[in-house]
Amino acid sequence: MIALSLTEIAAAMNGELHLAAPAASDTLTADSLVSGAVHTDSREVASGDIFVAKPGEETDGHLFAPAAVANGAVLIIVERLLDLPVAQVLVPDAVTGLGDLATAVIARVRATGPLRVIGITGSNGKTTTKNLLKAILERVGPTVAARASFNNEVGAPLTMLEVTEQTEFLVAEMGASAEGEIRRLVRMARPDIGVVLKVGLAHAGGFGGIDATVRTKSEMVTDLLPSDVAVLNVDDDRVAGMAALTKARVVWFGEGENAAVRASAIHGTRTGTSFTLHLPGGASRPVSFRVLGEHHVMNALAAAAVADVIGVPIDDIVSALESVTVAERWRMEVMGGRDDITVINDAYNASPDSMTAALKTLAQIRKPDGRSIAVLGEMSELGELAGDEHDRIGLLAVRLNISQLVVVGPAARRMHISTINEGSWDGESAYVDNADEAFALLSDTVKPGDTVLVKSSNSAGLRFLGDRLGKLYSW
Secondary structure: OEEEEHHHHHOOOOEEEOOOOOOOOOOOOOOEEOOOOEOHHHHHHOOOOOHHHHHHOOOOOHHHHHHHOOOOOOOOOOOOOOOOOOOEEEEEOOOHHHHHHHHHHHHHHHHOOOOEEEEEOOOHHHHHHHHHHHHHHOOOEEEEEEEOOOOOOOOHHHHHOOOOOOOEEEEEEOOOOOHHHHHHHHHHHHHOOEEOOOOOOOHHHHHOOOHHHHHHHHHHHHOOOOEEEEEEEEOOOOHHHHOOOOOEEEEEEOOOOOOOEEEEEEEOOOOEEEEEEEEEOOEEEEEEEEOOOOOOHHHHHHHHHHHHHHHHOHHHHHHHHHOOOOOOOOOOOEEEEHHHEEEEOOOOOOOOOHHHHHHHHHHOOOOOOOOEEEHHHHHOOOOOHHHHHHHHHHHHHOOOOOOEEEEEEEEHHHHHHHHHHHOOOOEEEEEEEOOHHHHHHHHHHHHOOOEEEEEOHHHHHHHHHHHHHHHHOOO
């Protein structure tokens, strides 16, 4: 974080500063500057850092404040004062205070430095697009981007607080589970460029339906200024409709001829996807994109569109895209290799759209002499749509001629039932209650040359099953 005095931090958070008793010569004063990192996990705290004692659903961050102080925290943000020898800022709500601090830091850096902010949202692809854009922009100047999927009311401001006076680009994922949450994040960071990738059924249950999802994702562009840029997916009608809601200049990306940034000659293989990238003004280049799955081409186009707006030359864009080999941990992550067995671990997130894309990729890349095996778990947060969408994925597996389906967990069982009801398989779908049973089954049945996809929402925990299988079949 940029250096701020304890007084400035308290003021930014609308909190009360309480100094530690002057028991030692190095006790901080109100004017002492703090520039350490900000954490909500006491295990990550190092000397000089700030710890936010955030209450959680299962535990309370205040319980871990002593550990944070022992690790070197010089300031803790609390909702109740603690008997600890450290400066404390008392706030009514730690998460709100964290966001207020991020807002103040971004505003100060903007006022004095070259910072440009890119906000990214969408039902799918946020993390991949963020990683691709980070790979491009790091070649241009100092860049801060979210770790993993730090995109909610806690993760996003933690990322924002990593900027310094030298940071040129902040790439911020902005996710939501309810209306108004993206707007809050947008107003913290004030993006110069807002990206909307796709509107699908991910989290539709939490939003209350697809219309509410559209309204929520559109919050990315409604506050943009005429001097800003909205980068929108022209192939998604729901996203394309957001052009009418923004004052910003719109840049379209997609596969069609009406996109300013588009792809042609798309060809997917087991090692990635080749395509030709076209930018405004007629520039085009071939791209050998090593991230598995044709659906990730749209994420590459979104990243390229932002980079082009910023002024990155096309050759640098292509070079950076070709340098990325995996979207993110547990996202189309290729593992295994022994006996020509491939394991694709894509079990960090799952929605009907991403599940469909992953199954299509599996069907496309299976070896001619090997089988395609899909190990599928629950798609969470679909609400009343869950039953029908799990049915649809089961039917899709049959229609794609997936060789073997293994459905894991009661919440996903309808996928198995749907394949049986389709009547075209005989023993080619199996149901197990948990990941351990799935591992035992697959350990006995996977053959040389097979390609195994593991796909589920994060809550199903199948990413760890994917890791076990990847290790089992690695050299």
